[in-house]
Amino acid sequence: ILGDTITPYNADDSESFKTMVQFECRGLEPVDFYPQAGFAAQGAESGTQFPEVNLLEKDWTDYDEKVNESVGIYEVTHKVIKC
Numbered sequence: 001i002l003g004d005t006i007t008p009y010n011a012d013d014s015e016s017f018k019t020m021v022q023f024e025c026r027g028l029e030p031v032d033f034y035p036q037a038g039f040a041a042q043g044a045e046s047g048t049q050f051p052e053v054n055l056l057e058k059d060w061t062d063y064d065e066k067v068n069e070s071v072g073i074y075e076v077t078h079k080v081i082k083c
Contacts, residue, residue: 011044017079033078043071 035055046066
């Protein structure tokens with residue numbers, strides 16, 4: 001992972017693809033991505049931190065007590081683009 005290429009994906013980016021990270025693969029070519037643990041989220045309205053978001057099932061839900069609403073990430077999709 002090229003550390004200076006990591007960028008957040010937020011509510012304004014919803015429904016579109018955005019480059020979030022770049023990899024230096026040195027002879028390998030990634031063809032797929034399986035999101036798992038290591039993701040974090042922040043409530044768009046409340047700023048509530050959700051530090052342990054697991055996207056292995058391509059969906060994640062929780063409850064934001066500050067705004068008394070359920071929150072979630074649904075139907076995660078991705079593209080691998082060769083640079």
